[in-house]
Amino acid sequence: MNSLSLLSDVELDALIEKADDLFKNGKCCPIKCGGKFPRFCGAIEEGIKVASFAVHDGEEPPVSGWNGAGNVFFSGCSAKCVFCQNWPISQENNGGIYSISEFAEHIIKLLARKVHNINLVTSDQYLGKVLRAFKSIRNEIRVPIVYNCNGAQTEELFEIILKISDIFLFDVKYATNGPAGELCAIKKYADCVKKCLDMLLERQLKWEEDDLGILQKGLIIRHLVLPNYIESSIEVMNLLNEYKKRGLEFKIGLMSQYFPAYKALENPKLNRQLHKEEYNRVAEIADKYGFDGWIQDLEEEPDEA
Numbered sequence: 001m002n003s004l005s006l007l008s009d010v011e012l013d014a015l016i017e018k019a020d021d022l023f024k025n026g027k028c029c030p031i032k033c034g035g036k037f038p039r040f041c042g043a044i045e046e047g048i049k050v051a052s053f054a055v056h057d058g059e060e061p062p063v064s065g066w067n068g069a070g071n072v073f074f075s076g077c078s079a080k081c082v083f084c085q086n087w088p089i090s091q092e093n094n095g096g097i098y099s100i101s102e103f104a105e106h107i108i109k110l111l112a113r114k115v116h117n118i119n120l121v122t123s124d125q126y127l128g129k130v131l132r133a134f135k136s137i138r139n140e141i142r143v144p145i146v147y148n149c150n151g152a153q154t155e156e157l158f159e160i161i162l163k164i165s166d167i168f169l170f171d172v173k174y175a176t177n178g179p180a181g182e183l184c185a186i187k188k189y190a191d192c193v194k195k196c197l198d199m200l201l202e203r204q205l206k207w208e209e210d211d212l213g214i215l216q217k218g219l220i221i222r223h224l225v226l227p228n229y230i231e232s233s234i235e236v237m238n239l240l241n242e243y244k245k246r247g248l249e250f251k252i253g254l255m256s257q258y259f260p261a262y263k264a265l266e267n268p269k270l271n272r273q274l275h276k277e278e279y280n281r282v283a284e285i286a287d288k289y290g291f292d293g294w295i296q297d298l299e300e301e302p303d304e305a
Contacts, residue, residue, distance in 0.1 A: 002142070004164055013135075015164065016131045019131060029157070030078065039125070048098050051089040052095075053110055055110065060251075060253055064116070065213075067114045069117050072110075075089055076093050078150075079185055081183055082264055085262075100129055115143065147170075155195055158195075158199055168220065178232075205218065218250075225254070237286055241291075256296040276299075
């Protein structure tokens with residue numbers, strides 16, 4: 001059974017009301033915009049803005065499986081990373097506007113395609129509305145709910161997320177606030193992500209796959225290695241090792257797929273691809289700490305031309 005099915009109507013209504021209140025007062029992300037329009041993250045006041053509803057096979061193997069994950073890519077983002085590789089969605093807020101009932105219909109269409117889960121990608125700003133849609137079709141959602149996020153959530157919102165999610169695809173971009181201050185809008189990113197990691201540790205989420213190897217519950221922590229920020233990535237590995245020692249159960253997704261995009265093209269530190277030697281330094285640390293999971297390869301030196 002997924003976490004959504006374990007909630008009573010009264011419990012779900014309370015979570016919806018809390019998420020709606022956080023959105024109304026502009027406290028659903030660390031920016032805490034106060035609800036002023038236009039909102040910093042790009043969220044619209046009426047409806048849900050979504051870039052795509054897609055069957056996706058690019059997540060980690062036990063998440064995508066063979067039928068794919070049911071990815072919902074929401075428009076907008078509060079982090080505003082200068083190197084974002086999905087910048088047309090996160091920065092320019094591209095997408096279509098859906099009512100709550102239309103959103104629910106698209107979730108039903110994904111489920112009809114036998115996806116292994118419903119994967120909410122950057123949904124903080126719309127969580128209350130998403131839960132309203134889920135409530136209307138909750139008896140038809142028999143797959144896990146995946147929360148796919150940048151790792152910097154407010155404590156109030158993350159309390160809701162923990163109660164409705166089965167699987168976390170959780171970014172840890174930075175372990176200290178220095179790099180965050182240079183590269184994203186959430187200047188105290190490291191403080192936020194550590195608080196969320198503490199809350200995940202308290203929940204004691206266990207890794208659980210079905211008989212066919214499809215993930216039902218669990219935490220995957222992702223980290224994208226950036227050129228010229230290798231020491232920052234090593235700090236992230238050190239932080240994750242600390243949480244591993246404290247008992248946090250997770251698998252790692254170490255990513256080498258960086259390429260310069262959006263404002264990174266004008267940034268002298270980020271306007272090139274990642275070098276093999278840089279990435280290998282981080283991968284060796286992950287291996288030394290015995291992290292289980294997926295470490296991407298970076299086989300060839302990039303062509304700087």
